[in-house]
Amino acid sequence: MHARTPEQASFAAAIDAFCRDKTGTRAQRDALTHNGTEAHNPALYVQMAELGWLGVGLPLKYGGSGGGMMDICLFAERIAYGLAPVGGYVTTAVAAGPYLKFGTEAQREKVLGGITRGRVEAISISEPGAGSDAAAITCRAVRTQGGFVINGQKTWCSNAHLADHLLLVARTNTSGSRHEGLTMFCVPSNTPGVEIRGIPTMAGKDVNDVFFTDCFVPESSIVGAVDQAWPQLMAGLNSERLILAATMLGRGRRAFDDAVAYVKERKQFGKPVGSFQAIKHRIADLAMELDCCELLVYRVAAMADEAPERMLPREASMAKLKTSETAKRVALEGMQMMGGYGYATEYDMESHLRATVISTVYGGTSEIQRDIIGKTFGL
Incomplete structure (x- = not known):
């Protein structure tokens, strides 16, 4: 455990104590995860939110504590060591970055504020034909009156079944190079036309296929600039x-x-x-x-x-x-x-x-x- 300041050392000690109390035994962890088949326990996650931990890397104005990457890494390390079944944290912490850097103020208040209260977020990039080669994305978002209509499939989307929103990367333009013409969207997971199907793995319920069928999202769903997702x-x-x-x-x-x-x-x-x-x-x-x-x-x-x-x-x-x-x-x-x-x-x-x-x-x-x-x- 690496802590550069007394505050970070105290933070790490508090996480360790929490995990010893809540997830310290195999019986406790089995009860929280349906005998190891679930990677995330929402109730435990909300308890962490109430302690102010989930906003460790977010600004104060959104309910966070204003910390940086050192603090995020410390939290991620200690919950992993403590075997805390809060698998939604990693994708949530990763998704927070684009909203913080490129999102509108309304998106930040909604998504980042939700994160500090214990909501899970997910990122949807990979496709059946676009894994390591992310520029091969074919999921299309076609402009229509007032927004975009999305069609296509995403896969290996971690925590989509738990998430409030999917940070989707879709192709909005095919006229340029493969790295051009991609756009980020904030898509609520309950949007009509979104279907989430779990992929069975040896880790239990973790990753998903996501299907978009004539899924309409308004212009306000764009995260950052059109065609600038890469x-x-x-x-x-x-x-x-x-x-x-x-x-x-x-x-x-x-x-x-x-x-x-x-x-x-x-x-x-x-x-x-x-x-x-x-x-x-x-x-x-x-x-x-x-x-x-x-x-x-x-x-x-x-x-x-x-x-x-x-x-x-x-x-x-x-x-x-x-x-x-x-x-x-x-x-x-x-x-x-x-x-x-x-x-x-x-x-x-x-x-x-x-x-x-x-x-x-x-x-x-x-x-x-x-x-x-x-x-x-x-x-």
């Missing part, structure tokens, strides 16, 4: 990658601590398995890698706070890549060190593995992060 997206991807990195730092640390606790207690050949050199060296390597991740994540967060308008493609991609790959490694190593018990649902390690493996795919795959980093060196 540069708007680029301005926010660094924050997304950093929030995801902080989340995986917390989950990786929890997997590590769970593994250490197990190898201290589990005995074979008359002594704790953690006393064998093979295990000790594994633990040493993982501890070192996690500390490297922590330093990287909070270094980039500090850079973002020092210059909020600065683009940090190399640094943010490094943080996301290093932390998600390390968290996955920690969970895999933890499962190996725990043997069959690491595979059993009696313990949390199998859950850590499911959560960390997918982190190297969403928010930009590890391969895409490496490509971005390479491009920053002129390659």
